Amino acid sequence: MAAVGSAFAVWPFIDSMNPSADVLALGVKEFDLSNIEEGSSKTVKWRGKPVFIKHRTKKEINDARKVDLNKLKDPQKDEDRVLKPEWLIVVGVCSHLGCIPLGQKSSDTKGDFNGWFCPCHGSHYDSSGRVRKGPAPRNLLVPKYKFINEKKIKIG
């Protein structure tokens, strides 16, 4: 009994280290997509992390959908990773040890699969943000988001 009681008493101490209310409140944010042209992408900051918003071209969409799923390390269909095919929205944090992959600027290297390349330990991601090569175990995370209207999204 005493042990159970103490365990309950300790919980507030432990939970106090979890994200506080104001940190959680910053967890939902709206972004405007109207000035991102086809073929380019933009980095926005959400929950202290970069989010990659990529306005994909027809070719990039086709490339992402042609891939044989059996060849993927973390098999996921491109259709399951987007709400609208032309907009890919992923958290720009490598699933290996948390570095930020290159590929957002037109001058960046985009890796062997025309997506992103993580310089820390050499993981390559494709135009759907899926890991194709290197030590990363998972694809780039797709955050919870929805379209408020044609050109506006809400992440979180």
Place this chain on the structure above:
Amino acid sequence: MAKKFKNKTLAWLDYRLPIFSVLREALVDHPTPRNLNYWWNFGSLAGIILVIMIVSGLLLSMHYVAHVDLAFDSIEHIMRDVNYGWLIRYIHSVGASMFFLIVYIHISRGLYYGSYKSPREVLWWLGIIIFLLMIAAAFLGYTLPWGQMSFWGATVITNLFSAIPLVGDSIVTWLWGGFSVDNPTLNRFYSLHFLIPFVIVAVVFLHIVALHKFGSNNPTGIDLTLKQEKIPFHPYYTIKDFFGFGVFFIIFSIFIFFLPNSLGHPVNYVPADPLVTPEHIVPEWYFLPFYAILRAIPFKLLGVLAMLGSILILFVLPWLDTCKVRSCRFRPIYKQFYWIFIFNFIVLGWVGSKVPEGHYLIISRICTTYYFVHFLIILPILGKFEKTLPVPLNIFKTLKVKKKKT
């Protein structure tokens, strides 16, 4: 041993609170082996650098601000505006490197002379706990200047916990107090960085209690039974330890005054930017061997476990090493393996600083394997089959043999 004190006030106080007789026993009368060599200086050196770290850290804390917008600037404020701030900060940052250097030598001494063997296993455990606490303190402290390497080092290391199955991500969020390394993280890191040194002091106290139970090991590794084999700690070892301090302070000063940044990374003088990862993330030199083990294994969880295991394995070392003879002096074959092990560890440190690709990756894998083979295969088997040299009955025997040779 506690003699009465001549001073009446002292005697009155000591009768009620025996701190003076305890101190006298520990620092003055304590019978210590008369044959200790200079490798035995590193315990007291670790003690003095711990004190220096706490004092310099306390002074830095009076000027430092643990906030993401102000931390980097407050360090520059210390460097430029605070009286002798540059000196205190360099003492603290170089001191961290010196602390690890001293402790690595101290541990190597224990490995060479078999100081971990019965009846000193608990003394050895307490030492490993101190080492683990030092690793935590050093990692947390390195985050505080909030430069690029601080931020990304903290990100990479906290991300290691995401390797834990099922609850990994929740644990990382809990550690961060948010969804990335940010202000709540910096605050708690500062708080813990301040706490840990005092925990270290407490464990050092236990380390010394355990040490005094059976006394120091000695270069022959034999149990000392004769009264003449020991001499009082004061003045013989107080003077020797002070001499060691003097030599150490010269080396320490050379680094502080002439090479203060030689052991750090220039990129940490760039303020932390959560949106840009530096090209090559490397920890401080004293973590490199363990970082190499982490990266040698291509699976995230296994890599983390191997890195942790490489330190935790030291806890069971007293039972992995099955040889009854303590000192390497009388173990000709183990002595070879000991130096191979040390060399292997240094090579691990070297590959830890390189990008893990091509032959660097292969070297790191060979060295990681050898690290564990040394503990899990070589030591248990060697203890059974090695033909040890005859061990002397007391230390005077060996001293005489040596004299004849020269």
